[in-house]
Amino acid sequence: MTVNIQFPDGAVRTYEQGISPMAIAKSISEGLAKKVIASSINGEIKDASTPINADAALKLLTWDDTDGRSTFWHSSAHLLAEAVEATFPGVKFWVGPAIDKGFYYDMDLGDRKITEEDLAALEKKMDELAKKNSIFLRKEISKADAIAYFTEKGDEYKLDLLQNLPDGEITFYTQGDFTDLCRGPHIPHTGLIKAIKLTTVAGAYWKGDEKNKQLTRVYGVTFPNQKELDEHLQMLEEAKKRDHRKLGKELGIFCFDDDVGPGLPLWMPNGTIVIEELEKLAKETEHAAGYKRVVTPHIAKESMYLTSGHLPYYQDSMYPPMELEGVKYYLKAMNCPHHHKIFSAENRSYKELPLRLAEYGTCYRYEQSGELFGLMRVRCLHMNDAHIYCAKEDFAKEFKAVNDMYIKYFKIFGIDKYVMRLSLHDPAKLGQKYINEPELWLQTEEMVRQVLIESNIPYVEVPDEGAFYGPKIDVQIWSAIGREFTLATNQVDFAQGRRFNLSFTNKENQAETPLIIHRAPLGTHERFIGFLLEHYAGKFPTWLAPVQVKLLPISDKFNDYALSVVQQLQKVGVRAELDDRSEKIGKKIRDTELMKVPYMFVIGEKEVNENKVSVRRQGKGDMGQFAVSEIIATLTSEIENRQ
RNA sequence: GCCGUUGUAGCUCAGUGGUAGAGCACUUCCUUGGUAAGGAAGAGGUCGUGAGUUCAAUUCUCAUCAACGGCUCCA
Incomplete structure (x- = not known):
């Protein structure tokens, strides 16, 4: 018996019935087989070891596929659980899904706590376990047997999950010494996980309900090689640089005060x-x-919010009322x-x-x-x-x-x-x-x-x-x-x-x-x-920029001329400032670049003599010399058009 | 609100059971320099706040406040 397998490019090949996606990958090339993480069979994500018994559309999933990645991360969550169980015996597990960038696992550690140091130790343990190349073994199991297993283990969370699963569709996955209730799919073996970073430990309510017990959630991310992990961490660093809280402070936009x-x-x-x-x-x-x-007004009587119906829905997120002469007023x-x-x-x-x-x-x-x-x-x-x-x-x-x-x-x-x-x-x-x-x-x-x-x-x-x-x-x-x-x-x-x-x-x-x-x-x-x-990463367009033009005289001798240009700019509503410090031009440019001012006018002897300015754009460098009237016209039109 | 982490100068961070340091920023002086950091001197902190332990607390303990990472919630 044979089956016809259709590939994403439309090609159809014939294989022995019962062949697995992994075996198909191997038949194409060993190199491909090494990269295969899982498979998509008729649109369903399955283990790469799943036997194919009928004609099917097949896509071999690798790290480059979104579904491949989430499978990779889900398996990583199991690896984390294995490491946690080895480190903290008796731990009970809830769920461990893949997320947008990585994975987490929710667990009940009883009275024990996971600290930042524990994360480093767990990373190490995961690495050790990964190197064992343990196969993710799938096993179909009856509901009764599954319940028996977790009853003996004393894991009420998994028993809760089992309640809602229909008998006949229950599967266990085992890698190394760790067995989990899981519908899969998983990557072929733990050895594919080469770079591991446990990012953070946090509390998370069981089933997302704040009335429930809070479980410990460990977040992590893994990669098939160290280079991608490094790039990922690098990217996080870059993201932090454009965090509005950091930029807001650096650019003097806003602040908070304890008082x-x-x-x-x-x-x-x-x-x-x-x-x-x-x-x-x-x-x-x-x-x-x-x-x-x-x-x-910023306040109103309670009666208005009773009329509107906001009060019963919203009271918790309103400031408590001010009561005067028996009347309650709320901040709106x-x-x-x-x-x-x-x-x-x-x-x-x-x-x-x-x-x-x-x-x-x-x-x-x-x-x-x-x-x-x-x-x-x-x-x-x-x-x-x-x-x-x-x-x-x-x-x-x-x-x-x-x-x-x-x-x-x-x-x-x-x-x-x-x-x-x-x-x-x-x-x-x-x-x-x-x-x-x-x-x-x-x-x-x-x-x-x-x-x-x-x-x-x-x-x-x-x-x-x-x-x-x-x-x-x-x-x-x-x-x-x-x-x-x-x-x-x-x-x-x-x-x-x-x-x-x-x-x-x-x-x-x-x-x-x-x-x-x-x-x-x-x-x-x-x-x-x-x-x-x-x-904008702090680089506001000219019309929004708090300072639109900074005048940078090369020496104190040109301050007067620069000031006259500032005045001309201010007259037409351009936000211009003069940097009259006795600093070198390089220093002035650096400081202005860091404040992300869109235009810098550099002014020296040449500019003064010719009634010009040398224009420098933030992030772009020297644009050459312009007559003052010309650059003012450019600027005002740019601002008017909200550019 | 809950779980966890953090809190030292304006900013970024060292450090210590015997009342504190660096770089940048700031002030003054020198320098007048052509496209991303010129030099020197000076000033600046009751080490988040409150209690406790101790001969002695910024350091240890507890409480509290705030920020951060999540959960819950939401424009």
């Missing part, structure tokens, strides 16, 4: 310039799109209720709609202490907020216009690595996490989906991520160190209009409740600037 409080950033002069440029952009854009600006954690009150302050006609109220609103959210993260997660935030009140028939158009605004902004900033996430409700949580309006949920979710499809925007749908008042589109981005954040959000709200008794008079002279769109394309200043710092 002010955690999560309460102080914006320094350079950061404030970036804030003001962003606000200018937002105001221009929103004005052109028919938005009206409003200003609202969102701007919507205030804006709704502006809507309802006057009788509204359909002729006024859509009404778009915009504000860079200051909000306070009492985020849990462990969640604070530089500018990305703070307790005082400035939101590029607006609420659009519209009739149902205008909704799609308005929602699309908002989306288009997002795209326009992202183009200005050159943001292209993001994912649009359509966040939906979970029917099981209606009435708890979500307003109990099943019909409206489905309707509005479909409207939003249609907008995305019609705009041809790639997106992913995620259930159970919606706001309590409606579905939303979140723009997801990743920080330099790989953490995921929502940069911007565009939300539908079919609940608050009714709660606030908002209404407008429609064409039929009847009161109608508007739909509300909550949108924040530039998110918050905090997160957006945190993101931009990393996105």
Whole structure:
């Protein structure tokens, strides 16, 4: 009996029935066989030793395939578990999956702790075990036998896993002295794991529920050779250099102070310039799109948040109330209720709609202490907020216009690595996490989906991520160190209009409740600037740069001329500064380069005599001499075009 | 909030049971130099905070605050 095997390039070859992908690899070349980690058989990832009994499409997976890597890392997690069990007998294991970059294993060590020193010892042990070239042995086992095995071992976590597995589909994998409940697949043998780094030890709640016991999680990453590990570590170092917390300090953008409080950033002069440029952009854009600006107080009475329905959902993340004369006031954690009150302050006609109220609103959210993260997660935030009140028939158009605004902004900033996430409700949580309006949920979710499809925007749908008042589109981005954040959000709200008794008079002279769109394309200043710092690696484009031009006289003799150029620049609104220190030009250039100032004008005798400046661009070097009027024209046009 | 790690000058970091150092930054002086670090001198810290052990604590112990790595949560 033979089987026909089709390869990814379309070629078909015939083999003996029962042949394994590894044997096929060997038939092609020994070199290939050495690199094979696993296989994809008809799209399913399987061990390279899996016998193939029928015609199939086969892909041999190596380190270069994403699936190959995750198999490699999953096997590495087993190797880690083997080392841990050898070091800490009696340890119980939960799960050990591959992740984006590496793997982890969750375990219960009882009263023992794993320290940083232990990690080094475990690395060594793993290395030792890997060198034994232990085969990953797959074994099908009955549920009863599996339960018996882990009952004897006393591992209640694996027994918990077993509960939900159907009999007949249960497999064990054994390498060396370690056996684990696992569906696989795995790499052929441990010897492929040549470079090991255990990165960190952390706590993680069992099943991700904070009410459960906290297990010990060890993170690690492995590679088929030392060189790739070194490169990986190098890359992590590079990522740290563009961490917005580091850049923010170096460039004088923001700081924190213990007396002010955690999560309460102080914006320094350079950061404030970036804030003001962003606000200018937002105001221009929103004005052109028919938005009206409003200003609202930072606090409000408890009654408003009861009306809005925020309090029961949100209380934990609001600062506790201030009580005066028997009335409780809360710092606002969102701007919507205030804006709704502006809507309802006057009788509204359909002729006024859509009404778009915009504000860079200051909000306070009492985020849990462990969640604070530089500018990305703070307790005082400035939101590029607006609420659009519209009739149902205008909704799609308005929602699309908002989306288009997002795209326009992202183009200005050159943001292209993001994912649009359509966040939906979970029917099981209606009435708890979500307003109990099943019909409206489905309707509005479909409207939003249609907008995305019609705009041809790639997106992913995620259930159970919606706001309590409606579905939303979140723009997801990743920080330099790989953490995921929502940069911007565009939300539908079919609940608050009714709660606030908002209404407008429609064409039929009847009161109608508007739909509300909550949108924040530039998110918050905090997160957006945190993101931009990393996105640009601190090298802001000229229009955003806190200092746009630095004048660098070669000697004190030219300070007067340089100052006159500074004044000319300032006159046309260019942010220019003079470096009049008695330092050599090399030193001045170095310092200015490090501050990532986009333009440097070097001024010496030649320039003074000819009314010129020598232009140097940050990171690019000397651009030659330009007449002052000429370079000013170039600069102002660049700034005007937000380049 | 939970688990773990860390906390010494503005920044980056050494160091010690007998009250502290380096480099950069800062101030002054010398230098006036053409595209990524010129030289010298000076100033700057109750070693995160509070308690305990000790003849003596920055160092050991405990508590607390903050930051960092995760978990949970979220714009």
